[in-house]
Amino acid sequence: MINESSNIFAVILDKVRAVSTALATEGVIPNGLDQSRIVVEPTREVAHGDMASNAAMVLAKDAGKSPRDLADAIAGKLSADALVAKAEVAGPGFINLTLKNDAWTSELKALLAAGTDYGRSTLGREEPVNVEYVSANPTGPMHVGHCRGAAFGDALANLLKFTGYKVTREYYINDAGAQIDALARSGFLRYREALGEDIGPIPEGLYPGEYVKQVGQELKDDYSDTLLKKPESEWKPIVRERAINIMMADIRNDLWSLGVVPDEFFSEASLTEEGDQVAAAIDFLRQGGHVYEGRLPPPKGAPVDDYEDREQTLFRATAFGDDVDRPLKKSDGSYTYFASDIAYHKSKLDRGFNTMIDVWGADHGGYVKRMQAAVKALSGGKANLDVKIVQLVKLLRAGEPVKMSKRAGEFVTARDVVEEVGSGAMRFMMLYRSNDAVLDFDFVKVKEQSRDNPVFYVQYGHARGWSVFRNAKTALPDLPEDAVERCRFLAKAPLNRLVDAGEVALMRQLALYPRLVESAALAHEPHRISFYLYELASEFHAHWNRGKEAPHLRFIIENDPQISLARLALVQGVVTVLASGLGVLGVEAPKEMR
RNA sequence: GCGCUCGUAGCUCAGCUGGAUAGAGCACCAGACUUCGAAUCUGGGGGUCGGGAGUUCGAAUCUCUCCGAGCGCGCCA
Structure with a gap:
């Protein structure tokens, strides 16, 4: 175990608090004042010394003294300290400290x-924290949009580890649902192509990318034409599994090239494979009175063409700060993505994480409240979920936008970026913005x-x-x-x-x-x-x-x-x-x- | 219509969870290489912090309201 390293601001803060306590003991100010709002921070101007404390202004009201008088008293005691060269009172009651050179x-x-190890701390007290990031669908290679989440989540995980938290880096594999179905069908089409069939243009709704060809080729190598004779119910699971394995192998490679090595890959499909954990999670919430059958008002704004008013299974998200209650089942009886996500977060709780951080893209911003509501309901308010939204990345080359066509399956992959600028430069650039600011990423500038x-x-x-x-x-x-x-x-x-x-x-x-x-x-x-x-x-x-x-x-x-x-x-x-x-x-x- | 995020110098953005006279880079102007790396550095001009109201010793930061941009708003994940 590494000891907490030095932090001179914490040292001086302790001294300021000690002085306040001493003044209370001497009867200058009352006992038991709240010292939690006292801070010691670096000054903006050199004329104000090395660091400043707001102690007098924070304590003045409860102490029944004027901030300046109290500041004088505190400064007087501080100036006797071995590390302090000068303690002055300024402005409304700041205590400006200049430290002796010895301190530095x-x-x-x-x-x-x-x-x-300088800067490492025991702040986190080995508390388990689950940081989930990237979590790209295994329907294709990682693209540049995932890079920001990867860089952010990974750096945050490093940072939390550095400050004494017990960090688990997690990747959620969205290997269930309609998109994976489409991937399987795309793979089957490429399989027929590999067998010599002319498949023509890839139909709307399927994945047109070249990368799906490998799925077809491998299936041909292993099964020759035997899958063609099987009904869909039989070939689909085979194609699906093969496709996911190929895509995930690819994604792991990409992650590795970005320097990202998750501790845990969590499969969404696994939630329903051995026992229905989604049903269990819903039951769990139902027992707590957070699930009911009812109707919702039709969605506002963007019209939903196939809207039908019906009674459905709802999570009482409004009881936990969300705006409306959220459906858990689709009209065909299958679970919504939200229902799976509830089960997934319950798994995190069951694995001992009371602090969870999810890193999501900007397009998922509207999803935050309901997920936090779910975590509150699942944990009885004990656990905390922080969702970090990373904003869009605008790709530029010498100031000109980089064109991409999603429709044709052409996009800049994570690998392209790493090969051109290197993972380090990519990561630093992605982190040279606050996560909730849109970021311009210029290939030329990053290499400059x-x-x-x-x-x-x-x-x-x-x-x-x-x-x-x-x-x-x-x-x-x-x-x-x-x-x-x-x-x-x-x-x-x-x-x-x-x-x-x-x-x-x-x-x-x-x-x-x-x-x-x-x-x-x-x-x-x-x-x-x-x-x-x-x-x-x-x-x-x-x-x-x-x-x-x-x-x-x-x-x-x-x-x-x-x-x-x-x-x-x-x-x-x-x-x-x-x-x-x-x-x-x-x-x-x-x-x-x- | 509702929710989330954002709005700070001509441009791109910080602003340390409420602190003092709001910062940096780019761009523009003027300077520094017989040198431990000039791939760097020094100086200068440039702001009603989107508008308005409130909270208090003190607001770019918190609350409310309006304006503007992005994202989202059952059966996509």
Whole structure:
């Protein structure tokens, strides 16, 4: 088990709370005030010091004191702290803290000691979390639309693991229902084609893609023409199983090339194969009084041409925050997709997950409320389902939209993207947006080697750091080449030599990382890591260039090995955090990019 | 008609779950390479945070309302 690594903001927050408690003990303010709203956060302006707390403003009302007076009292005690250089009261009652340089250097030392475990935390307390993502239908290869969900879900899973949750990555195989039926029929058609029959154009409603040909070919190889003589009821299960196996093998390959390795593939069909788990889940809800037979008003908006008013089996979703009650059975008596999904989520509950995260595409947004309602009903309100909607990806090439024809079965596959730009660049780009913002993905820009391409810019920062180590060989022959050993070696450097404003700014930026990781994990927003890494790289590039104008600021100073060591320690800190963050995102951190 | 998401600089977007004078990149203008990687950096102009009202010490952030865009609205998954 890895210990929680250092987080200087948490340390200072504890100190602020301790001071408040001390003031209560002294009778300055009442006992038992709510300290939960107190925060310590980085300041936006350097003039405001390193970090600021709202403690006085939050406690003032209940304490019966003015925020400024209370702030004075708290600041007075804080300024006596060993880490604090200055505590000032500003504005409506902010307590602005400037830390001693020792605070930053000891944080850097902690970083080097922890290595790429810096930022790792025990926040999640090993709580099981199920993250379900991608879940593409096995009716064809993964296309680019799935990439965003894959990158997002996988990075989120990494992030949660990094912050101490027990994560299961899950892929739901939609291998039941009408679309799979269509796939089976498409496969059978290709089978006849493989046997030499002229099948003409692929009928509407079937899958026209070339990839179905493999199904026909394999069936021919294994069964020659024997399937032709069998009735549909007999050949269909055979074709269906073969088609799903072929498609899933393909999808697993694609996932792997994206760096995604699910822990669990859950088959929708399995819900009804050995015992009817869907019926069981509905019964379970019925016993809780959440299922009834009744009628629904006709759907508003887009007209439903074959609408018939009838009594049906309904889930009382309105009791759990949804807008209408939801049907569980179709008119032919089969289950709706929602019914299967209820059984599926019940399985997650039964497997011990009280925290579930589903990653869905934007077109499923209207489905969120009912699923959350179902989870509430199934768990008696104990479990929580967070649904992350990832918005559309607009594919561009040098600013021009990439044309795709779904009708002809032509689309950009996940494999196409990985082959052209690489999985790392794809993942970073997909994560350089909030999940609920539409994203422009430009094939040309992702490969560009410029500041305009954040993937490159961040990776270049990492490579530049390694370049310094390579150049340090002559001045510091003892410097280990291995990253882990070098971290340990540099942790002993005289860090108190790091006094330049640019150096301190970098140490500050590095110290933000653990706090940022935690907030990103709590918000389920991995894109915050990407933006942070961009800022860190920017700070690093900027400091690098200062050494051009002012040679005494360079990392390697020929006749001063001690300060060189200290500065290399700083570079190592940058390299380590960049590598750590890129690792969480699932993006490689290259040592050189020539 | 209803629900969800979004609306922030000319463009593309951040904004750390309510904090101080709202940030970054691109584009535009002006600068820095006998150099640890100039694939980089420095400086400059540019905003009624879609409009309006409310909540409070304090709102881009929360509530309501209107405007605009995207997605969805039994028997597709």
